[in-house]
Amino acid sequence: MNVAFILNGEKVNADIRPATRLVDLLRNTFELTGTKIGCEEGECGACTVLVDGVAVNSCLYLAADVDGADVLTIEGLRSNGGIHEVTRVFVESGAVQCGFCTPGMIMRAYAFLKENNNPTTEEIKRSIEGNICRCTGYAKIIDAIQNLADARGGGGGGESRGSSRMKQK
């Protein structure tokens, strides 16, 4: 069967099997390997992509179900072709170590901040409850999201967590 959809801003289509998973369509057919496979059971969030603006686990999403949808992966999160501000703040806040959880974290953070531009620390922690990180201990990931919210003018809603909190100007 064939699916036609928008992928990172472009109209695409692909032949798939009935039970092809979205994560495999993205990684194997479109060679977009930024989206990672971690647990294949919807527990780790490494496979997080946006479908119609909503963060989902692509390991639990049928490729058949993106027909007519708008899909965004980490490769598509760019700013005028360059690094996106969410990615930049992750890097600059020290929120990236091995990088394996990072695409999923960034996609989730991007979707979250679109809905909540002035989050509390507690809301940020809850927002990434579906994304596991084995390296960072989460502190700098939380700081990164807070830093971006602050920089966008959301105000200093969260408590300081350490040296990676950027000082307000």
Place this chain on the structure above:
Amino acid sequence: MSQIEKYEAPVTLEEALRILSANQGRVRPIAGGTDVLVRMKRGMMPPNETILLNLKKIPDLTVIEKTTSSDGRPAIRIGAAVTVRTIQRDELIRTSVPVLSAVADTMASPQVRATATIGGNVANASPAADLAVPLLLLDAQVEIGRLQNHVGGKVVSELFPVEEFFTGPGETRLPKGALITGLLLPCPDKNTRFVVKKGGVRPAMECAVVSAGCGLTVDGSGVVKDARVAFGAVAPTPVRGRRVEDFLIGKQLTEDTVDGALALVDREINPISDVRGSREYRIDLTKALLRVALHENAGNSEYVRTGRETA
């Protein structure tokens, strides 16, 4: 995954039921996929199931509407394919049956909630199914659709009380060839308060080790006029605690009353020991969570918590 040969996405309930009846035993209905795709990955699909039947395109299964229950009370009908994320956010659900939205907040993760459905949670029938506890507290009914003669004829609808729908771990009364089409929730009156506590080791991404919930209607002098109590993950199915309910009615919610209620819990539940906890731990945790739930329901401030309970 390669056992699947066909994918169907009907746009009417009738079409879906005809596909089911024409391919008996070979169809796996799928909505959010957060249980089905895990089973596929684990190689746990019945080997005859070669057809995936996507239910998400059937409009009637994604509707949320005001209606009346079979005894004439105002009620909410939630289509089976309504997602947990929608249940968290929908204004009608949040105002009419807020306990359902509150429990939806405690489920899995944002990504899973975005696709998981209430129909799937009920159909999967885990003894720990999170939404089962509020559905029990609300005396909800499961609405199923099937073909009149089971293999042909027009589409007919049947209602099952939630309490009678679950028959064992992973097992329900869903007739062969039928689909869960919706949940019917009578709206509680404004004087009834509900509190559900989910117990476990982490605040997210967890199957409940124990869930305990209560709905209490208390009169002006603090006497319990009506009580609903329900438990999850401590029996082969989610259960109501009828002995506890009967005990609470007519009493004020003092420490002695709560102690008396907890003493009856042993006869209401029958937990197993498994990787998430021993039987003894689960019995203790059920009592602890019910104590907190009852006190929080009564507004006893020292017991009121924000956020989720963790063991």
